[in-house]
Amino acid sequence: MTHRIVAAVLVAVLPGPLSQAARPSAQSLSFEAASVKKNAGGGAPGMEIRVTPNGGFIATNVPLRVLVRESFRVQDYQLIDLPGWADGERYDITARSAGATPEWQPMVQTLLRERFALSARRETREMPIYAVASVREGRTGPSLKPTPPATAAYCTGQRLPEGQRPATDPAIPFCGMRQSLGTVQGRDVPMALLWRFVSQQGGRAIVDRSGLTGNHDFDLTWTPEQFANRATPAVVNGNTIDPNGPSLFTALQEQLGLKLDAQRGPVDVLVIEKIDRPTEN
Helix, strand or coil: CCEEEECCCCCCCCCCCCCCCCCCCCCCCCCCEEEEEECCCCCCCCCEEEECCCCEEEEEEEEHHHHHHHHCCCCHHHEECCCCHHHHCEEEEEEECCCCCCCCHHHHHHHHHHHCCCEEEEEEEEEEEEEEEECECCECCCCEEECCHHHHHHHCCCCCCHHHCCCCCCCCCCCEEEEECCEEEEEEEEHHHHHHHHHHHHCCEEEECCCCCCEEEEEEECCCHHHCCCCCCEEECCEEECCCCCCHHHHHHHHHCEEEEEEEEEEEEEEEEECCCCCCC
C-alpha cells in the first residue's frame, strides 16, 4: 500500500515536545541513496510526498519548509528562523532505504542535515496560543456528538450482526477525518485530532480545557477568510463557497459548541541555526 500526502500535507502532530531530537544520534536512520534536485516547474501549485512499500521515498515539487516541518513533525508557527527562500524554492527528492520505511521522518531529517547542512535546536518560547473550552460546560454543539457504540465497534474492526451495522454515507469516510476547503468531517475521531486541525487552521498551539474525552463524530462548515464577503460565491473544485457563511471561530461555537480564548503560553519550537541550498545530484 502506498502512503500519500498530497497538496495540504496534513501530518503535523499536536504542539508539544518535538517528536525527534533536532540533533542526530550515532544511530540516526538514513536512506541508502537519495537524489535531490530543484523542481523545474517554476513554482507551479501542487505537491506530493509518498512512501512505497519497498522502502522508497518520493517528494515532488515540495517546498523546503514542508520537508522540515513534516520530518520534524511540527507546525509552521513552531519553525523559527527558517529563511524566506525555504518557502519559495521547491524540490524533487527520490530516495530509498534498505527495506520497508515504517517512519520516513527520521530519514528525511538525516537527509536535510547531510544535503542541506541543516542545524537546529529545540527551545520552549512564550507565544500566542488558544485555549479551547466548551461554550456551555458539559454540553457540545449540535454537530459534535460522542461516537455511538456501534460506530466505535465498527471502526475498531469488531464484527457486528447485520442489523446492528451502522449505515454508511458514501460521501463520508466512516472512520477518521476528511477535510476540504471550508469543511471538515470526523467519524470516531479522538479529540486530539480535532485540536490538531484547529491548531493548523488557527496558526497557534492549542491547550485543551474542554473537558471532552473519548472519540466523537462532527461536521464543521465555515467560509475561509479569503472568500468571505465576496459579491458572488466562489466555486473551487466544483464546491460552492458561501461568501456569507460563518468564520471558523464562529462555526466552532455555533456548530460544535467550542470557543477559542486567545492567550499566551509555552510552546516547543524548532530554531533553525543553519540551512543551505542543497548539493544536487
